[in-house]
Amino acid sequence: MYRPLIWESIEVSDTLIHAHGIHTYYGASHILRGIDFTVGRGETIGLMGRNGMGKSTLLKSIMGIVPPRKGTVEIKGQPMNGRPTFEVAQMGIAYVPEGRGIFGNLSVVENLKMAARAGTRGQRDWTYERVLETFPRLKERLGHGGQQLSGGEQQMLTIGRALMTNPDVLILDEATEGLAPLIAREIWRICSVIKDSGISSIIVDKNWKHVTQITDRNVILVKGEVVFEGTSDALHTDPSVLEQHLGV
Numbered sequence: 357m358y359r360p361l362i363w364e365s366i367e368v369s370d371t372l373i374h375a376h377g378i379h380t381y382y383g384a385s386h387i388l389r390g391i392d393f394t395v396g397r398g399e400t401i402g403l404m405g406r407n408g409m410g411k412s413t414l415l416k417s418i419m420g421i422v423p424p425r426k427g428t429v430e431i432k433g434q435p436m437n438g439r440p441t442f443e444v445a446q447m448g449i450a451y452v453p454e455g456r457g458i459f460g461n462l463s464v465v466e467n468l469k470m471a472a473r474a475g476t477r478g479q480r481d482w483t484y485e486r487v488l489e490t491f492p493r494l495k496e497r498l499g500h501g502g503q504q505l506s507g508g509e510q511q512m513l514t515i516g517r518a519l520m521t522n523p524d525v526l527i528l529d530e531a532t533e534g535l536a537p538l539i540a541r542e543i544w545r546i547c548s549v550i551k552d553s554g555i556s557s558i559i560v561d562k563n564w565k566h567v568t569q570i571t572d573r574n575v576i577l578v579k580g581e582v583v584f585e586g587t588s589d590a591l592h593t594d595p596s597v598l599e600q601h602l603g604v
Contacts, residue, residue: 370397372525372556373418373449377427380410380417380580387413388424389580395525400547400557402567402588404602405577411560412454414577415529419451420444432476432524448476448524454533454560456514460503464494467502467517475522481553482519490549491516493542508539515546525556532561544570564602568592576601 373395380388388410395401403411416422418429420441429436431447445451459467468487474480488495491512497505505513511531518526531547532540544566550557551570561567568574568588576584576597584597591597 371395372397372432374430374433375414375418375427376430378414378417378424378429379426380413380422380424382413382422387580388417390427391577391580391582393418393575393582395556395558397524398554398556399573400551400559400571402564402571402574403558403560403577404564404567404574406602409577410580411577412529413580415451415527415558415560418444419449419527445521446476449527450518450521450523450525451527452511452514452518452529452531454530456510458502458505458510458513458517460501463499463501464505464513465498467513468494468520471517471520473521476524479522482522484520487516487519490519490546506539508535508542511535511539511543512546515543519550523555525558526550527558529560530562531559532563532566540566564591564598
């Protein structure tokens with residue numbers, strides 16, 4: 357297993373998420389098996405693996421949606437085990453789930469403005485105006501209800517709403533799932549903009565080529581365990597890892 361310990365260079369104060377020894381279950385099914393996972397300030401991380409390998413479960417364990425039975429989750433050094441999901445969000449973690457979860461009965465404007473707040477350090481870098489500048493398609497549909505938007509527009513709205521919270525970490529689960537190629541390309545452009553803005557990101561997506569063009573580090577899960585952890589360059593130089601664990 358190839359796992360260069362590149363995160364050792366991250367100072368404790370720059371560690372935003374630290375999950376250690378995570379074991380998570382759905383009923384009797386043991387999904388995550390002792391996972392260690394760290395996100396540093398300014399890092400963009402790709403979380404990869406075939407379907408059913410534990411990617412979404414790890415994100416839900418971090419968010420407190422599916423609490424781990426064993427192990428610890430710390431946000432900025434604060435233990436979060438047993439804390440409700442809204443407290444994790446208040447620590448500066450924005451979660452864009454698979455399926456998007458917009459408010460279909462609210463307009464684009466209402467979906468965005470309901471989320472507006474300063475970040476944990478008082479930052480207001482992502483204003484309503486900046487979000488619309490980043491998502492010009494949404495600007496054209498401000499009065500539309502969420503249910504009137506296409507799947508790609510809903511994804512843009514969900515990401516825009518998350519940015520309105522001025523997060524320290526943005527989690528994107530299945531960033532481009534089911535989207536047309538043109539819309540998917542726009543989502544990848546937006547991911548690059550987010551990275552350049554200094555926000556840390558965790559990106560789950562099946563398109564490893566696009567993921568690794570953006571990410572600093574990548575983690576591959578197989579049956580709830582980490583089997584690879586390393587830079588995008590390391591992943592590209594060892595195609596056997598991709599073939600063995602992602603089937604590409």
